[in-house]
Amino acid sequence: MAPTLEDVAKPQSMPSGPRNVLRSNDSASLWNCTLSPGWSREESDILRKALMKFGIGNWAKIIDSQSLPGKTNAQMNLQLQRMLGQQSTAEFAGLHIDPLVIGEKNSKIQGSNIKRKNNCIVNTGGKPTRDEIKRRIQQNKQLYEISEEEWNNIILPKPEDPQLVLESKNEDLRRLQQELESVRAQIASLRRKQQEKDCF
Template identity: 65%
Template sequence: MSHKPRSMPVGQRNILRPNDSASLWNCTLSPGWTREESDILRKALMRFGVGNWKDIMESGSLPGKTNAQLNLQTQRLLGQQSTAEFQMLHIDPLVIGGKNAQIQGEHVKRKNGFIVNSGGKLSREEKLRRIKENKEKYELPEDVWSKIDLPRLDDPVIVLEQKERQLAEMQQELIKVREWIQDRRTEVTKDAKALSLELDSFVENDENLDIMEETSRGKRIKRSP
């Protein structure tokens, strides 16, 4: 017999549970990210706030990740490119991602699975208004986010494994770049050979034309009285 999911306890209304429909939102991963790391980032955003990259990096929970990497994967968790309207808010990004996944329409443009900006840059007033609105709608109570524990992954073995994985990914990317360069070189060589043949043909035709003109001129001279 199926059971209805229990109501979410007060103070946890904006945290997804496995049986919440919004939890079906399955964000894509940025290059260099594992599903485990993405889950850690989700908790780190709830604990420290969106955009608080300094504290997230200093927590040691995601060693080796840069500001840019954290920001890009946050966009994928949120399901949208703009993060300004959630700046420093302690929210569960998958709640927003689940809502954005339901948005449809010709006006919605997506890239890498998230909604990209289509309008102009937000004014300071509009940005603050949205932050206030999102704080009221989505921010977790302090007694919830302040108790979130994050794993500390600064163990030398773990860091080494991460670096080795990143190195392997960079090597694969380097192979692709080299293949691309080789393909371009092959194309340039083919184009150069074709151009050379055209030039040789042009020169040959030009020489033939000169010979024909000289022959014709010689014939006219012989015919003269």
């Protein structure tokens, strides 16, 4: 029997509010429930290089490198899915690949049997077995992995003071939240005025 929405655990990062609503077409692994100022082109490029250097899914090493201060595992994984152009990342686990190469390949895949969500191909078949995933990892290693010399020579930028960068991002987030509240207040005011007009 297929799970219902009641069976699916709600995201922990948003315990209440309008974003804490699961919809029937939501995919938990693609639904980024964390507040995030987003990804700049520079941050996305740093993540790409970090994935090439440390391997797909090695989030702890990327965090330890301090090259993307303030980014969480979930945010990096979601951005990786966007780069790859596919939801499942298991077949690339640990590989030192350029995710944009896979993304380019996936962007060209067409057909009525291809389902996408947020421009990412989603698996519509059964769950692959461990042996199948291992086989795919080996195949992708042969096809796409860069040389050890190449990944060892990747130098990631480090902000001079990661704490200052994080504080700056938090300040940006606070500013955006204030702007959002201001817009909401303006909308509420306009609605009240419209209701007053409608009453007369």
